Every structure is written in structure tokens, then in C-alpha cells.
Amino acid sequence: MKKKCLVVTGGGDCPGLNAVIRAIVKRSESASDWEIWGSYNAFNGLLENPIRLMKLDNKAVAGIHFKGGTIIGTTNKGGPFQWPRQSDDGEVELVDVSDEMIDRMKELNIEAVINIGGDGSQSISQKLYEKGVNIIGVPKTIDNDLSSTDMTFGYQTAVETATQAVDKLVTTAESHHRIFILEVMGRGAGWIALNAAIAGGAEACLIPEIPYKIENLTKMLKLRSDGKSGFAVIVISEGAKPVGGEQSGFKPSEPGYENFHLSGAGHRLAYDLKQTGIKADVRVSVLGHLQRGGIPIAFDRILATSFGVKAFEMVLNEEFGKMVSYKYPEFVSVPIRDAIKYYNYVKLDSALIHTARGIGICLGE
Numbered sequence: 001m002k003k004k005c006l007v008v009t010g011g012g013d014c015p016g017l018n019a020v021i022r023a024i025v026k027r028s029e030s031a032s033d034w035e036i037w038g039s040y041n042a043f044n045g046l047l048e049n050p051i052r053l054m055k056l057d058n059k060a061v062a063g064i065h066f067k068g069g070t071i072i073g074t075t076n077k078g079g080p081f082q083w084p085r086q087s088d089d090g091e092v093e094l095v096d097v098s099d100e101m102i103d104r105m106k107e108l109n110i111e112a113v114i115n116i117g118g119d120g121s122q123s124i125s126q127k128l129y130e131k132g133v134n135i136i137g138v139p140k141t142i143d144n145d146l147s148s149t150d151m152t153f154g155y156q157t158a159v160e161t162a163t164q165a166v167d168k169l170v171t172t173a174e175s176h177h178r179i180f181i182l183e184v185m186g187r188g189a190g191w192i193a194l195n196a197a198i199a200g201g202a203e204a205c206l207i208p209e210i211p212y213k214i215e216n217l218t219k220m221l222k223l224r225s226d227g228k229s230g231f232a233v234i235v236i237s238e239g240a241k242p243v244g245g246e247q248s249g250f251k252p253s254e255p256g257y258e259n260f261h262l263s264g265a266g267h268r269l270a271y272d273l274k275q276t277g278i279k280a281d282v283r284v285s286v287l288g289h290l291q292r293g294g295i296p297i298a299f300d301r302i303l304a305t306s307f308g309v310k311a312f313e314m315v316l317n318e319e320f321g322k323m324v325s326y327k328y329p330e331f332v333s334v335p336i337r338d339a340i341k342y343y344n345y346v347k348l349d350s351a352l353i354h355t356a357r358g359i360g361i362c363l364g365e
Contacts, residue, residue, distance in 0.1 A: 002035045005112045005315055006105070007056060009070040010042035010079070010121035014140050014154035015296035016304035017070040020116055022061040023308025029058075031316060037110070038072035042121070043080050045072075046101050053108075065301055068294045079124055098131060105133070112315045116140050118152075119340050122323060126336045129321040136314045137323030137336045138307050142291055145189040148339040149325040153304040158185065158291040159195045165287050166200025166233055173231040178281045179221060179273070183266030185291050186237030190346050192291065197235040197361055198352070204232070204362040206269070208239035208247075209346050212364025217269075218276040220362045231280075236269055238262040306331050 007024055009017050021038065028034050036056040039045035045052040054060065054072055064071055078084055080098040087093055105113075112134045115125045118141035125137045139146045142158035162184045169180040182202075184192050190207020197205035204220065206212045221232055239262055241247050248264035266284040273282055296304065303326065310324045310331040322333040346352065356363060 001109065002033055003112070004108065004110045005034055005036050005114060005312070006046075006053075006110045007036060007038045007072065008042055008113060008115045008117070008121075009038075009072055009074045009140075010115065010117035010124070011074060011076050011140070012118070012142070013069050013074050013292050014142055015068050015157040015292070015294060016153035016300040017074070017116060017140065018061075018064040018067050019296065019301045019304035020138055020140075020153070020308040020311070021056065021071065022065045023305040024114060024312045025056050025058065025061045027309045027312040031312075034315075041073040041075045042078075042117075043101060043124070044075055044078050046104055047078070047080065047083055047097060051104065051108075065305065066295055068292075068296065076120065081124065081127060098128065102128075102131060102133060112136070112320070114138060114311050114315065118143070119146055119343070122146070122336055122340050125323070126321075126340060129336065134315075134318070134320040135336075136311050136320060137339065138311050139323060139325070139339065142192065143186055143189050144191040145187070145344045146339060147342040147344045148323065148334045150328050151303065151326055153300045153307060154292075154296065155191065155300075156303075157294070157296045157300045158192050159199070160297055161291050161294070162192050162196035162235070162287060163199040165285065165290075166196050166202055166235060169233050169285060170201065170231075173233055176281065177231050178283055179232045179234065179278070181234045181236060181266045181270055181282065181284045183236050183238055183284065183286045185287070187239045187262060188343060188345065190237045190240070193235045193237040193240075194346060194352055194356060198356055198359070200233070200235070202233045202235045202361065204234040204364065205356060206234065206236040206240040206265075206364050207346060208237050208241070209348060210363050210365060211241055211243040211245070213243050214269075214272050214276060214364075216364055217362060218273065218278060221273070221278055221280070234269070236265050238265050240265050240269075242272070 038054040040052040082094040083097040116138040144155040173180045249262040325334045
């Protein structure tokens, strides 16, 4: 009987997920005693009744490397440690069903798991490893906010999408002499915003790491626009906030969904700017999930493929409890607990911040 390796994609979708899945399957071909299976919608496929798994063979993964999304689905709700279950009185409570899930894995003869996901997914990986599950992590997040790896796949595609949006806004901003605010993803880290602002030539960039002062933005904007021939583009992370303020958003009521829902950073900024007396027309564009979808660029396909190959080799070498890491120019393994220990913030003394300041981008400081 062949050994079974289960592949899971969890959290937000991301360009390059399918390339990882394909690489795992292709690399497993030389290990004739293994077969690859996928769990639908993260670990939820294992927890549902009936169980929903997909055999991942060459036919299943043919031609998927350039497609966005994930053929086995993903979710950031539920999971083995917070599974929504309805009680007798109709209330939905979140319960720990990890032991039940592990029992199901044993019944199915699943001997290894490759969990592809961000910090939340890898926190689940660590908990399952501590419960005895043979698990490998693969870092995935467009926010590039996982430490212990130089880069995560999907991030560069998101930056490219955001940069193209800045390029397009520059032309309409110039034509109408407007201030355009582009809100991009970035819950706690401003990597996407900062890179897109530099690449696209934005006048200002507001990121979660640097709470901004509205008066500093106003001063810069009045010099550029104020209803005359000037224009400006501001790139803002969804997690950015003013000095002394909080992130914009709300707490979802959906069972099993814990993340604070970020929403409105760009519109709040527009309102605050107008309150300061800015005369120019201020418009807001929210890029949203366009950053997550679509075809991954070549760099992310290669990075994701390399991650997939390394992940299955880690299974063969029984390097469980570890995550694939890109440490230029090598692909190595690091303990999952170390990878999730620190959040990968943009460091204020980094070369990227230095570059932004050097070309006159206002960071709201």
C-alpha cells in the first residue's frame, strides 16, 4: 500500500498556489511508494461529512501552474481548532476537533501533510505537529509578512498588480488635476504599498508601520495640487492608521472567522484630507482582491515550484515540524515555531524606506 501525503491550501488565495501543488505531485513521481491527495478548502475537507479529498496525480495538475487560485479550494474560516458546530439550542460554538481530524487521518493512512499558508495556517501547522502530526509548512502570503524566509510567492504578483494600478491612476490624476488614493492590501506590513509607490512614482505612501500625521500630507499636497495644474497619487495600506488612531474596519459576525475585517482606510484618508481644506478633487480606488487573483508572474511561478519540490523532499527526509524557506540563493528548512515567532514588518531603517525617503515620497511622518 502506498503512503499518502495530504496537501492543504489555507487562508487567502494567492497567485502561485497551483504551481506549488503541481510541483509536489511532479516531484513525488520519483518516489513510487507515495501518492498525493488534497483536502478541499484547507483542513475542512477532512472535517466534513462526508470527507472531501481529491487525488492529485499528473492528470489533475496538468497545466495548472499558470492559473490563479487553487484547485483544491481554500478558506480562512473554521479549521481543526475552531470548528463551528451547532449546539442543541441552535447556537453556533467553535470547538476543538483536532483529535477527531487526526483520527480520520490515521484511518485514511495519511502519513504526512504539507500545509501551504500564511502565519495563521502555519500556527495551525505548529499545533498539529505538537500533537504528533507529520507536517511540513510552505509559506504563502501576498503580504510577505512571514519571517524566516526572504520572500513568499504571490507577493511579487501582488506588487505588479498594485504598480499597474498606480500607473493607470497617474494618467487620470494628471488629466483631471486630482488627488488619487489607492488602497492596497497589507494588514500589518506595508510591503505591497511601499514597493508599488516606489515603482509607480507615487507622491505619498502610508503603511501600518508608520502612523501618519494628516498635516504632513496636507502640506505636501497643497504644494502639488490645490486645484491648480498639479496632481498626486497616494498609496495606502489597508492597515495604515493616523497617529493616535485605530485601523479602519469591523469585527465580522461569521462563525469561525476571527480576523478583524480591514475596510475604509482610503476613504477615511480622503475625508480627513478634505476636512483640512484641500481644494483639489480627491478620489479613492480600492484594489482589493484583484491583488490575490489572476496569473502569477514568472518569478512567483518559479518560487512556488521550488517551494513545492523542496516541501516533498522534506517529507522524504522526514523533516517534520519545519517550513520551507527561501534564503537566497538556497531553499532550506526552518522550524515552523521560528517562522511564526516574529511578524515580518517593514523595518524603518531598511533600504526600501531609505529609497522612498530619498526620492521624496511622503510617508506621513
